[in-house]
Amino acid sequence: MKKLSMMDTGFLLAETRETPMHVGGINLFTLPPGADEQEFLHNLADTLRSDHDLQSPFGDRLRMGRLKLAGPLHWEKEKTLDLEYHIRHSALPKPGRYRELFSLASRLHGTLLDRNRPLWEMHLIEGLQNRQFATYSKFHHAAVDGARSMHLTQSMYSYDRDARSQGSAFSIEAQRKYRAQLESIRSQGMNDQEIRNVAESLQEFLNSSTHLFGSIKRLIGGWMGKGGALALPWQNVPRSSINTHVDGARRFVAQSWSFQRIRAAGKALDGTFNDAVLAMCAGGLRLYMQNHSELPEKSLKAMVPVSLRQKGDIDSSNAVGAIVADLATDIADPIQRFTKIQDSMIAGKALFKGLKPKEAALMLQLLQSPGLLLMPLGLMSKLPPFNTIISNVPGPRQTMYWDGARLDGIYPASIVTEGVALNITLVSYDENVDFGITACRRSMPQVQRLIDYMDQSLMELEQATGLSVKTEQDDVKSTSKRPKKARKSTKNGRKKIVKNDL
Numbered sequence: 001m002k003k004l005s006m007m008d009t010g011f012l013l014a015e016t017r018e019t020p021m022h023v024g025g026i027n028l029f030t031l032p033p034g035a036d037e038q039e040f041l042h043n044l045a046d047t048l049r050s051d052h053d054l055q056s057p058f059g060d061r062l063r064m065g066r067l068k069l070a071g072p073l074h075w076e077k078e079k080t081l082d083l084e085y086h087i088r089h090s091a092l093p094k095p096g097r098y099r100e101l102f103s104l105a106s107r108l109h110g111t112l113l114d115r116n117r118p119l120w121e122m123h124l125i126e127g128l129q130n131r132q133f134a135t136y137s138k139f140h141h142a143a144v145d146g147a148r149s150m151h152l153t154q155s156m157y158s159y160d161r162d163a164r165s166q167g168s169a170f171s172i173e174a175q176r177k178y179r180a181q182l183e184s185i186r187s188q189g190m191n192d193q194e195i196r197n198v199a200e201s202l203q204e205f206l207n208s209s210t211h212l213f214g215s216i217k218r219l220i221g222g223w224m225g226k227g228g229a230l231a232l233p234w235q236n237v238p239r240s241s242i243n244t245h246v247d248g249a250r251r252f253v254a255q256s257w258s259f260q261r262i263r264a265a266g267k268a269l270d271g272t273f274n275d276a277v278l279a280m281c282a283g284g285l286r287l288y289m290q291n292h293s294e295l296p297e298k299s300l301k302a303m304v305p306v307s308l309r310q311k312g313d314i315d316s317s318n319a320v321g322a323i324v325a326d327l328a329t330d331i332a333d334p335i336q337r338f339t340k341i342q343d344s345m346i347a348g349k350a351l352f353k354g355l356k357p358k359e360a361a362l363m364l365q366l367l368q369s370p371g372l373l374l375m376p377l378g379l380m381s382k383l384p385p386f387n388t389i390i391s392n393v394p395g396p397r398q399t400m401y402w403d404g405a406r407l408d409g410i411y412p413a414s415i416v417t418e419g420v421a422l423n424i425t426l427v428s429y430d431e432n433v434d435f436g437i438t439a440c441r442r443s444m445p446q447v448q449r450l451i452d453y454m455d456q457s458l459m460e461l462e463q464a465t466g467l468s469v470k471t472e473q474d475d476v477k478s479t480s481k482r483p484k485k486a487r488k489s490t491k492n493g494r495k496k497i498v499k500n501d502l
């Protein structure tokens with residue numbers, strides 16, 4: 001048995017019918033040439049169900065003592081595993097557009113996982129147009145975080161179009177092979193610089209108490225209003241329609257943008273790719289709020305998860321910290337907005353600089369400690385710690401295949417909580433960045449418009465910096481008279497979701 005960490009347990013404690021605590025999303029594929037869709041998906045399902053000796057958490061269920069969630073929690077092997085329940089085959093109603101796919105994903109994402117079984121599901125979905133099919137998966141956040149899900153993705157699929165699955169991707173044997181593959185890559189790639197990096201990390205370990213003291217000192221200064229650009233939870237967080245009571249119904253939408261296009265906008269302003277993502281989301285949220293006549297005078301704040309996972313760690317359920325970014329939605333000028341976002345990110349990262357994972361987890365608990373009181377009292381919607389969540393999960397940077405089916409996109413679906421009715425998560429895959437937007441259906445019924453506003457925000461950055469790039473909007477306009485070809489193909493043949501199909 002494996003004991004759950006405090007962070008893992010926290011996701012179980014926070015879960016209610018209105019706030020399911022699972023992550024997952026849609027993976028989109030194109031069938032291999034000549035393959036029959038139903039036969040191909042049946043074979044995939046049979047392969048996934050072919051082994052009952054599964055790696056954690058897929059073969060494990062929760063074990064609770066007499067005190068239930070108040071006592072110690074463990075993962076234990078499920079003795080009566082029913083893979084027909086966990087791996088399901090579904091079909092979309094005609095005409096099989098992305099709209100129908102997102103509608104199905106929205107319904108599936110709003111239902112709780114059964115705690116009497118291992119906490120995961122996978123749905124193989126047929127019926128999409130243009131010889132595409134999809135999977136929708138969800139895993140409880142107590143068992144899987146974003147980085148772990150990307151390890152699973154890379155272990156399931158291959159960079160080789162001709163590779164075929166040998167047994168279930170969820171099996172212990174598949175995990176062993178993937179671990180061996182990582183070790184082989186790491187040992188072949190070790191050089192003098194990496195050896196120096198190891199030495200430097202050891203030095204950081206020895207000096208960790210100094211780093212922790214400095215981080216706590218900066219944190220106290222921030223709470224006292226002396227943190228400069230540092231943004232903290234519950235500090236100057238405005239109320240908005242995003243920060244309301246939520247129910248269990250979800251709305252999920254998705255879109256892809258070029259990785260190079262977003263990175264170019266960041267580089268033009270001496271910033272990072274992540275700075276550009278935040279600026280793009282910030283501008284989109286500003287437009288969304290303006291068009292709903294509810295833009296707060298104070299700037300919106302976003303919680304930005306930061307991975308604390310050690311290199312080669314594919315076993316930990318959760319290894320993540322978080323900082324708060326000032327989205328500068330009170331600033332009209334896109335360049336000034338970008339600069340303020342960048343400054344707040346630099347200040348936030350300084351809190352975790354040099355900390356070991358356990359120390360970073362302690363820092364995260366200090367940041368979130370007011371929520372321990374507010375959440376049981378039902379006050380999170382009245383006193384939100386931040387306005388939204390924007391999470392960037394690095395994914396594979398080459399085209400991948402699943403038994404010859406090309407992986408076209410990875411669109412993550414994440415968690416909506418009481419008082420935070422919107423979650424924006426993105427995965428960088430191949431040449432694109434795939435955004436998944438999850439929202440409470442009641443609080444944000446028109447969340448799909450945020451996609452248009454984010455694209456407009458990116459165009460504003462490009463125009464302000466003198467960049468000239470063909471936009472997704474141009475693609476839609478150029479195909480509006482030819483509805484059967486409303487999807488744009490990239491150089492590697494990957495199809496993009498476009499807004500007139502949402």
